[in-house]
Amino acid sequence: MSTLNRPKSPHTPTAIKKGEKEDSFWDKFSTLGRKRGTREVKKVQEEGKYAIDSPGSPSQYDIPPEDYALREHEQRAVIDPQSINEPEVIKLQRILVDWINDELAEQRIIVQQLEEDMYDGQVLHKLWEKLTGKKLDVPEVTQSEQGQHEKLNIVLKAVNHTLGFHQKIPKWSVASVHSKNIVAILHLLVALVRHFRAPVRLPENVFVTVVIAEKNAGVLNAQKFQEQITSEYDDLGMRCEKDAFDTLIDCAPDKLAVVKKSLITFVNKHLAKLNFEINDLNTDFRDGVYLCLLMGLLGGFFVPLHEFHLTPQDVDQMVSNVAFAFDLMQDVGLPKPKARPEDIVNMDLKSTLRVLYSLFTMFRDYA
Numbered sequence: 001m002s003t004l005n006r007p008k009s010p011h012t013p014t015a016i017k018k019g020e021k022e023d024s025f026w027d028k029f030s031t032l033g034r035k036r037g038t039r040e041v042k043k044v045q046e047e048g049k050y051a052i053d054s055p056g057s058p059s060q061y062d063i064p065p066e067d068y069a070l071r072e073h074e075q076r077a078v079i080d081p082q083s084i085n086e087p088e089v090i091k092l093q094r095i096l097v098d099w100i101n102d103e104l105a106e107q108r109i110i111v112q113q114l115e116e117d118m119y120d121g122q123v124l125h126k127l128w129e130k131l132t133g134k135k136l137d138v139p140e141v142t143q144s145e146q147g148q149h150e151k152l153n154i155v156l157k158a159v160n161h162t163l164g165f166h167q168k169i170p171k172w173s174v175a176s177v178h179s180k181n182i183v184a185i186l187h188l189l190v191a192l193v194r195h196f197r198a199p200v201r202l203p204e205n206v207f208v209t210v211v212i213a214e215k216n217a218g219v220l221n222a223q224k225f226q227e228q229i230t231s232e233y234d235d236l237g238m239r240c241e242k243d244a245f246d247t248l249i250d251c252a253p254d255k256l257a258v259v260k261k262s263l264i265t266f267v268n269k270h271l272a273k274l275n276f277e278i279n280d281l282n283t284d285f286r287d288g289v290y291l292c293l294l295m296g297l298l299g300g301f302f303v304p305l306h307e308f309h310l311t312p313q314d315v316d317q318m319v320s321n322v323a324f325a326f327d328l329m330q331d332v333g334l335p336k337p338k339a340r341p342e343d344i345v346n347m348d349l350k351s352t353l354r355v356l357y358s359l360f361t362m363f364r365d366y367a
Contacts, residue, residue: 076213079183080224083209092206092229093182096189099200103130114189115180121152124177124188128159131196152178159188163195164342166316183208186229195342206230263356266364270297281356282347287312288321291344291355295328298363303328318345334358 176184296303322341339351
């Protein structure tokens with residue numbers, strides 16, 4: 001567990017004493033029966049057993065009884081425990097745990113289990129602050145479950161804003177994270193790795209099996225499907241292969257200055273036609289405006305001003321501008337940039353250099 005001083009989850013199971021036999025899935029229903037009555041629980045048992053064991057349904061899982069005591073039309077997702085124990089899923093969790101611990105090492109925060117240490121938002125709060133360099137005004141420690149929900153809600157709003165989820169719906173929520181839904185937590189952490197280009201290599205094409213239980217007309221139905229957590233590696237984390245710009249930035253800063261000067265000269269030669277001039281490659285292209293205008297100048301066409309945001313007001317509009325410029329690059333015959341629009345907006349120098357160098361290579365002789 002994390003070394004942060006916070007309360008245990010209200011749903012943390014108690015340890016089994018030596019010599020005691022752990023309750024099975026169906027034994028747990030007996031305990032439930034003392035609360036609900038024998039007849040009701042027997043019906044729930046039969047429904048759950050039929051849904052799990054019937055032809056075409058998943059094989060029996062060690063699932064808590066509350067996951068199958070559903071109300072009419074209620075739906076609940078349950079993770080197949082066998083899926084969580086797959087080698088690639090275990091490897092992904094280990095890499096994410098190590099990454100978080102490396103990021104928060106100076107704060108002496110140690111994460112051991114993602115679902116146990118991320119559910120209340122305290123570690124996520126510290127991780128967001130470390131990655132963004134910003135501060136979030138929330139209580140350091142929350143003692144009640146309501147307080148945990150309130151803090152997690154604030155933290156996730158900040159995280160979602162950083163990740164660009166202003167209109168799109170993310171694959172996690174306050175409810176799913178606080179209930180220790182490992183799939184939601186994995187989706188969240190992988191998104192952070194992608195966005196901040198964390199120096200880790202994630203396993204490719206990791207899937208988990210999710211069981212969806214739903215009650216309709218008094219009958220419990222269970223279906224399973226594959227949920228993809230990671231895709232191809234080029235779309236995650238740092239790049240697989242280093243290129244000349246990695247070498248320039250890491251090993252030859254003197255030569256990097258020469259390259260930057262050449263690119264600035266090339267860009268200003270064309271932007272001067274519109275009486276514009278840039279001075280800093282890292283910051284002047286982050287909103288995508290100059291990139292859109294530059295593409296029109298290089299491609300010999302007019303870019304309608306209503307097609308992009310001339311004075312972007314937020315990160316979403318900046319990302320939209322850069323994405324539009326990338327589309328224009330492909331329209332003139334350039335390959336799709338390996339960088340993401342978010343990389344340019346986040347002022348990732350290597351990504352900006354790669355994009356501008358591809359333009360320089362194609363249009364260097366263009367007057």
